[in-house]
Amino acid sequence: MSAIIEEVVDSASIAAASTKRKSLWLAAIKNPNVIIGGSILLIMLMIGVLAPFLGTVDPTRIDPAGRNKKPGTEITMRLDDGTTVKRVAIMGTDSLGRDIYSRVLYGARVSLAVGVSVAIIAVAIGVVIGLISGYIRWLDGIIMRIMDGLMAIPGILLAIALVSIWRAGLITVVFAIVVPDVPRVVRLVRSIVLTVREEPYVEGAISVGTPSWILMFRHILPNCVAPLIVQGTFLAAAAILVEAALSFLGIGIPPEIPSWGNIMAEGRTLFRVFPHNIFFPGIFLALTVLAINIMGDGLRDTLDPKMSKKV
Numbered sequence: 001m002s003a004i005i006e007e008v009v010d011s012a013s014i015a016a017a018s019t020k021r022k023s024l025w026l027a028a029i030k031n032p033n034v035i036i037g038g039s040i041l042l043i044m045l046m047i048g049v050l051a052p053f054l055g056t057v058d059p060t061r062i063d064p065a066g067r068n069k070k071p072g073t074e075i076t077m078r079l080d081d082g083t084t085v086k087r088v089a090i091m092g093t094d095s096l097g098r099d100i101y102s103r104v105l106y107g108a109r110v111s112l113a114v115g116v117s118v119a120i121i122a123v124a125i126g127v128v129i130g131l132i133s134g135y136i137r138w139l140d141g142i143i144m145r146i147m148d149g150l151m152a153i154p155g156i157l158l159a160i161a162l163v164s165i166w167r168a169g170l171i172t173v174v175f176a177i178v179v180p181d182v183p184r185v186v187r188l189v190r191s192i193v194l195t196v197r198e199e200p201y202v203e204g205a206i207s208v209g210t211p212s213w214i215l216m217f218r219h220i221l222p223n224c225v226a227p228l229i230v231q232g233t234f235l236a237a238a239a240i241l242v243e244a245a246l247s248f249l250g251i252g253i254p255p256e257i258p259s260w261g262n263i264m265a266e267g268r269t270l271f272r273v274f275p276h277n278i279f280f281p282g283i284f285l286a287l288t289v290l291a292i293n294i295m296g297d298g299l300r301d302t303l304d305p306k307m308s309k310k311v
Contacts, residue, residue, distance in 0.1 A: 033298025040291035044284070048108035055102035056087055059258045063097030068274050071100075092276040094266055103258040104281050110170070110259040111240045111288060118177045118239035119232040125178070126185025127224065131216045133186060134193025144190070147183035155180035159242055163251050173252050177239045188231055189224050196223045226299075233296030237289045244285055260285045 047054065057077070066075040071092040078084050091100035133143040150158070155177075162176035197220065246252030247261025248268075255262055260281040267277020 031298040031302050033294050033301070035298075037291045037293070037295030037298060040287060041295060044108055044288050044291065045112060047105055048112050051102075051105040051109060055099075055105050056090070057099045057102050059098065059102040059106045060256060061098060063093070066093050066097040067095055068270065069093040069097075070274070071276050071280075091280045092274065094263070094277050095270060096266075100263065100276060100280055103263050104260070104284055106258040107260040107263060107281060108284065108288075110253055110257060111243060111285065113170070114174055114177070114243040115236035115240040115288075115292070117174045118181060119236040121174070122178045122181040122185055122235055123228050123232050126182050127189055127221070127228065129182070130186040130189025130224075131193060131220065134190040135197065135216055135220070140190070143186070147186050150180065151183045153180070155238075156242060156245060159246060160249070160251060163246060168251060168254055170253060170257070173243055173246060176246075177242050181235050181239070184235070185228070185231060188227060192224050192227060193220055196220050230296055230300045233292050233299060237292040237296070240285070240289055240292075 063075070063077055066077060066089070069075055069089045069092050071090060073089050073092065074086055075089050075093070076084050076086050089099060089101070091104060093099055094103075129143060129147075133140050158180045159173075159176040162179060163172055166172045166175075193216075197215075243252055243259070244261035244264070247259050248265045250265060253259040253262055255266070263281040264278045267274065271278055
């Protein structure tokens with residue numbers, strides 16, 4: 001008898017939740033903010049993927065004869081075999097003669113990789129810890145005090161400290177940004193768990209002896225998906241900015257790897273004379289972060305139960 005009751009409870013709850021999620025996702029796809037932000041972000045993603053084909057030269061190639069050229073300047077470049085070719089520096093060159101246009105295109109790879117990686121890793125870790133904290137009462141106090149301790153330290157300062165301890169690199173930067181972001185996800189998931197576990201269908205599943213791991217991953221976790229996607233977009237945007245700040249300070253991505261932060265850091269000393277070194281990577285950085293935030297706002301307005309409109 002208990003098995004029959006459990007099956008009825010599961011079927012009813014899953015069917016209702018599935019119908020609601022489908023209607024919300026359809027409304028999200030039609031949201032203007034999601035369309036605009038997603039389109040810009042897709043363009044940036046394609047730029048990063050197609051950088052080897054869109055770029056004019058090797059982004060790390062040094063050309064002493066073509067240093068600090070303004071955008072649109074024609075440059076005669078000597079190749080390794082001794083021959084010379086003429087090309088136009090679309091966005092100019094930096095103090096080492098490297099092509100800003102190619103470096104900006106390749107920099108999109110680093111920024112997007114950092115943003116996506118931080119969002120996925122932080123959400124994955126935060127979901128597990130948040131589910132445990134919200135469902136297992138005796139662990140809640142211990143876990144949340146640890147999270148409060150991490151949140152008491154400014155994220156950028158904690159990231160700088162972690163990067164300073166280990167060797168600078170892409171993995172180190174991602175790890176340094178993830179650590180301060182995990183508590184935010186944990187608190188979000190925990191709040192949802194504390195609310196959902198009081199719902200009648202969850203109490204019904206508990207009454208018929210459903211195992212805890214099934215309750216967490218089958219009944220509670222689906223309710224966290226929409227808020228986590230919204231939170232993930234804001235984490236990705238913040239991660240891109242933090243990576244650019246760390247690289248600008250010289251403790252993030254190594255200089256030999258093109259990134260928007262590195263390009264701006266290398267051009268800041270000559271900014272008044274050659275502003276293009278900072279202007280172009282800054283524009284791409286601002287557009288990417290703006291696109292992610294716009295898309296996140298659209299998803300929040302649609303998927304957040306407190307802000308969503310009738311669909």
